[in-house]
Amino acid sequence: MKEQHISISVIKRLPRYYRFLGELKKQGFTRISSGELAGRMNLTASQIRQDLNCFRGFGQQGYGYNIEMLYDGIGEILGIDKPTSAIMLGVGKLGVVVAENMNFQKYGFNLVGAFDVDEEVIGKEVAGIKVLSLDELEAFCSEHKPKAAFMCVPSAAAPELSERLIGLGVTGFWNFSHYDIGIKHPEVSVENVHFGDTLMRLSYKVKNS
Amino acid sequence: MKEQHISISVIKRLPRYYRFLGELKKQGFTRISSGELAGRMNLTASQIRQDLNCFRGFGQQGYGYNIEMLYDGIGEILGIDKPTSAIMLGVGKLGVVVAENMNFQKYGFNLVGAFDVDEEVIGKEVAGIKVLSLDELEAFCSEHKPKAAFMCVPSAAAPELSERLIGLGVTGFWNFSHYDIGIKHPEVSVENVHFGDTLMRLSYKVKNS
Numbered sequence: 204m205k206e207q208h209i210s211i212s213v214i215k216r217l218p219r220y221y222r223f224l225g226e227l228k229k230q231g232f233t234r235i236s237s238g239e240l241a242g243r244m245n246l247t248a249s250q251i252r253q254d255l256n257c258f259r260g261f262g263q264q265g266y267g268y269n270i271e272m273l274y275d276g277i278g279e280i281l282g283i284d285k286p287t288s289a290i291m292l293g294v295g296k297l298g299v300v301v302a303e304n305m306n307f308q309k310y311g312f313n314l315v316g317a318f319d320v321d322e323e324v325i326g327k328e329v330a331g332i333k334v335l336s337l338d339e340l341e342a343f344c345s346e347h348k349p350k351a352a353f354m355c356v357p358s359a360a361a362p363e364l365s366e367r368l369i370g371l372g373v374t375g376f377w378n379f380s381h382y383d384i385g386i387k388h389p390e391v392s393v394e395n396v397h398f399g400d401t402l403m404r405l406s407y408k409v410k411n412s
Numbered sequence: 413m414k415e416q417h418i419s420i421s422v423i424k425r426l427p428r429y430y431r432f433l434g435e436l437k438k439q440g441f442t443r444i445s446s447g448e449l450a451g452r453m454n455l456t457a458s459q460i461r462q463d464l465n466c467f468r469g470f471g472q473q474g475y476g477y478n479i480e481m482l483y484d485g486i487g488e489i490l491g492i493d494k495p496t497s498a499i500m501l502g503v504g505k506l507g508v509v510v511a512e513n514m515n516f517q518k519y520g521f522n523l524v525g526a527f528d529v530d531e532e533v534i535g536k537e538v539a540g541i542k543v544l545s546l547d548e549l550e551a552f553c554s555e556h557k558p559k560a561a562f563m564c565v566p567s568a569a570a571p572e573l574s575e576r577l578i579g580l581g582v583t584g585f586w587n588f589s590h591y592d593i594g595i596k597h598p599e600v601s602v603e604n605v606h607f608g609d610t611l612m613r614l615s616y617k618v619k620n621s
Binding site for chain 2: 214215217218219221222243244245280281282283285287296297299300301303304305307309310311312350351374375376377381383385386389390391392393394395396397398399400401402403404405406407408409410411412
């Protein structure tokens with residue numbers, strides 16, 4: 204896929220296209236028009252054509268998009284074909300659920316390590332990986348060079364730990380803690396999963412709809 | 413707090429203000445200027461003044477905002493002071509972690525019921541609530557009238573179940589499944605927690621930063 208400029212707002216929407224196209228592929232569809240895809244995704248055909256403008260090689264006027272090529276092309280843009288090495292920090296209840304139930308490969312990551320401070324947890328296996336002590340973080344990172352960290356630690360532990368990880372070469376954070384890593388470090392990439400924030404938005408919507 | 417028009421983009425940002433102000437309150441601060449708050453939140457003072465324009469009664473030129481009044485005012489807008497009754501659908505591993513570790517009250521909800529189809533799970537307690545069979549959903553809803561549903565079920569179960577819940581008066585969904593409830597039902601409120609989508613965005617960012 205040729206490098207082309209794609210705006211950040213389109214990038215934000217690509218995972219959703221990717222999911223829908225994956226479903227269509229699984230159901231055996233091979234081509235889809237922008238109008239049909241629009242109906243399924245609750246968008247307009249012109250939005251879709253605009254968003255997928257850079258993939259126009261995969262669409263032919265009147266014939267629709269080739270689903271598999273579009274799916275693979277979006278996957279390539281998102282970097283899913285070249286998984287990023289990641290480590291999990293904090294293997295408490297949330298960490299275990301996430302590690303054991305997410306197919307990281309499917310989303311562009313390889314989980315290569317897991318760390319905790321709790322002696323009860325260290326040495327146990329999670330998703331086929333032995334949980335290491337946080338004391339082993341430096342040695343592990345210098346050997347395996349993970350680029351991403353999944354932060355399943357309490358918010359209080361996040362500031363110091365994120366500093367340490369950035370020092371060890373981590374450039375991307377999947378952040379479940381309520382600490383905003385990006386404020387001190389705008390140079391790193393962060394995706395937050397803030398349960399509380401989404402609940403508060405829902406609270407507003409339910410009361411004002 | 414008087415009713416005033418607040419744009420949806422400001423609403424989206426309010427939970428983050430609410431979190432920061434809650435922290436400041438906890439640390440014993442009573443007033444903060446837009447400039448100081450901007451520094452802590454990595455925004456500009458003028459963004460903050462624009463966003464919090466409708467709370468201007470709580471700020472005084474040169475004296476900053478009264479933190480407690482601003483915090484309470486935002487909480488009121490978000491409806492946190494008047495909790496919405498909610499039920500959890502699907503009490504598997506994810507459901508248990510969410511139910512037992514989230515302080516729903518803090519985010520505007522009361523968890524009043526939990527449902528599953530698994531005989532192993534039905535009858536057990538989660539977060540102090542006895543898990544009921546999905547067969548009891550109709551009777552429960554007609555008695556307790558929950559307005560929100562936390563969807564921790566597999567995606568395959570989500571389409572039928574969301575139809576059923578909408579028929580029973582549920583108007584808001586906190587959705588962990590990968591099914592897009594809002595497409596068929598634009599009239600209901602949905603907040604999605606799509607782990608996979610956030611991971612794919614992170615994958616893109618890590619590879620393109």
